[in-house]
Amino acid sequence: MLSLLLAAAPPALAHHPGADLDKMMGSEEKFFQIIDEPAAPPFELADADGKAVRLSDFSDKIVVLYFIFASCTDLCPIHSEVIADIQRKVNATPMKDRVQFLAVTTDPVRDTSEVLDAYGPAHGLDAGNWMFLTTRPGQPDGTTQKLSEAYNVRFEPLEDGQQMHGAVTHVIDRGGRFAAKFHGLRFDPLNMVLYINGLTNNVRKPAKPEPGWWDRLKVMFL
Template sequence: MISITTENLTLRLRRKVEFGKGAGRKPASSLHIRDREKIDMRATSTLTMALPALLALGSPAAAHHPGDKLDEVMISKEHFFQMIDRPAPPFNLVDADGRQVALSDFADRIVILHFIYAGCPDVCPLHAEKIAEVQRMVNISPMKDRVQFISITTDPANDTPEVMKDFGPAHGLDPVNWIFLTAEESQAEDATRILVKAFGHKFKATEDGLQVHGVVTHVIDRGGRWAANFHGLQFDPINLVLYINGLTNKHRKPPEPTLWERFRSWF
């Protein structure tokens, strides 16, 4: 019998989904849209077959599920992981249609949050596409209805509703569980940049209309607990998916007692 470890399966999966990143190939961002669609279809097909087995290794029934040691395991696996474990800063913002959205609206989900602005010429589009890659993996698993992806603009003045509505499709984000938020008209123009500071980093506006900033993906557990950060663009998206899965399993309700167990509890 062949034994497949989480590490082996992760390595195989990574090799398959990165077939388009080898020497002599164009970066995904420079590919023609049809070529990118082909890559997405092949990658999604591979993930559809491999991810359930990978996540099964992370289920509560598996012998090596990290459980309460989830953060320790991720620290050992992912160089760009940072454990936080404190309440997330609350926010009340609006979506592209002007509907009010609060972080507390997603208290029953795991939230993947990041800050960007549509006019960013370099890392923001790459960050959005990294989040989209994670979202695709999550959405082919049972976690789809348990995870909410949120992008928040740090440039409310220029990221108009039209710009916000075009941003997701342009970068592969699926509105089924992704939303793009901005400040309300009654809020200060720098309201979301102030919110960034509450999450531990900065977007500093410059005179040429750009912003100097870092790149951080925030993971907020159910109940509003700020669980962790994944820094930069070099983290392995599979590790973020496994971390989300670990949080999901951590919150699973115990099975309902059987009729016999309830009967015995009476005595």
């Protein structure tokens, strides 16, 4: 039903807020942060099979990026389940082929290819447009932790093998533009879906939204 509604979405989006998308989301979601930088920090990592993966490989898609490690016992499993919920909502619509979800491990030594392969299915993630990335052979220790710091998320190793860290989900627009962040795990997943929908529709031109636009669009995803 959701995909049928979204297939008919373009006419309904005639009064989309356009360049005011960030402002609209900021008023609806208190854990949303506008970034709007020309380029997100680039990277070249590897997937579970060792194949090189670059952020630029997805320049024609919206990228949802987050940092975790597989042995994490607190935030990471919850974060991945939130992402899985968002992915299910996205993949039930025509947006499926326009969005790529990327998880990056900050514990590449213990997160072997077997661990990476098993993680997605265990947390309800669809490998069709989700990847768990790690370092490439020859890259120095701490490569992915430094990358997380480039995105302003710190992972501090603890003596018990865990890492102290927060949870942030980064949204990167087509062309590599760093669009926004959703902080923590208390944001409304539907708000991220609506934000991604706005980006996939390339609504960057100013347009005055009709009263109740947000509520009417939200109904389409319920």
